[in-house]
Amino acid sequence: MATIGIVDTTFARFDMGSAAIDEVKRHVSVKIRRVTVPGIKDLPVAAKRLIEDSKDPCDLIIALGMPGKMEKDKMCANQASMGLIQAQLMTNTHIIEVFVHEDEAKDEKELAFLMEQRSREHAVNAVKLLFKPESLIREAGTGQRQGFEDVGPARM
Numbered sequence: 001m002a003t004i005g006i007v008d009t010t011f012a013r014f015d016m017g018s019a020a021i022d023e024v025k026r027h028v029s030v031k032i033r034r035v036t037v038p039g040i041k042d043l044p045v046a047a048k049r050l051i052e053d054s055k056d057p058c059d060l061i062i063a064l065g066m067p068g069k070m071e072k073d074k075m076c077a078n079q080a081s082m083g084l085i086q087a088q089l090m091t092n093t094h095i096i097e098v099f100v101h102e103d104e105a106k107d108e109k110e111l112a113f114l115m116e117q118r119s120r121e122h123a124v125n126a127v128k129l130l131f132k133p134e135s136l137i138r139e140a141g142t143g144q145r146q147g148f149e150d151v152g153p154a155r156m
C-alpha cells in the first residue's frame with residue numbers, strides 16, 4: 001500500500017492537514033503519515049524525513065502552509081519553497097506545495113474557504129500524480145486553479 005505524507009504547520013489559521021487527509025481518503029485507500037511543525041520553513045526537513053524514513057517511506061508528500069501577509073512573510077515563503085524544491089530533488093519524490101498567502105483572501109471567511117479548497121484540490125492533484133498521471137495529461141493547458149475558480153485555456 002502506498003503511503004502519503006502530510007506536513008503542515010501550527011502557524012496556519014486553518015487545519016489544512018485535516019482537509020487534505022479527508023480529501024485523499026475520499027479517493028484512495030492509502031496509509032497516511034502526518035507531521036505538524038511550527039512554521040513553513042520547518043516543512044522541508046519534515047517532508048524529507050518522511051520520504052527517507054527507512055521503516056515506512058512516503059511515496060509523495062503534501063506540504064501545507066499559510067505565509068502571513070507581511071513582506072518578511074513573503075520572503076519566508078520563498079525560502080520555504082526553495083527548501084521544498086531542494087528536498088524534492090534530493091529525494092526524487094514529489095512534494096506538492098500547498099501555500100495560501102494570508103492576503104490572497106479579502107476576509108477571514110474567504111481565507112478559511114480558500115485554505116480548505118486549495119488543500120482539497122491539491123490533495124486530488126497528489127492522488128492523480130501518484131495513481132492516475134494520465135488524468136493530468138488530459139488536463140494539460142486547461143487553466144486549472146486551486147481554491148478559486150479555474151480560469152480556463154487562453155483563446156486566440
Ligand SMILES: Cc1nc2c(=O)[nH]c(=O)nc-2n(C[C@H](O)[C@H](O)[C@H](O)CO)c1C
Nearest residue numbers: 098099100101104118144145146147148
Ligand atoms: C501560493 C499560491 N498557490 C496557488 C495555487 O496553488 N493554486 C492556485 O490556483 N493559485 C495559487 N496562488 C494564486 C495565484 O498565484 C493567482 O494569484 C490566482 O490563481 C489568480 O489567478 C498562489 C499565490
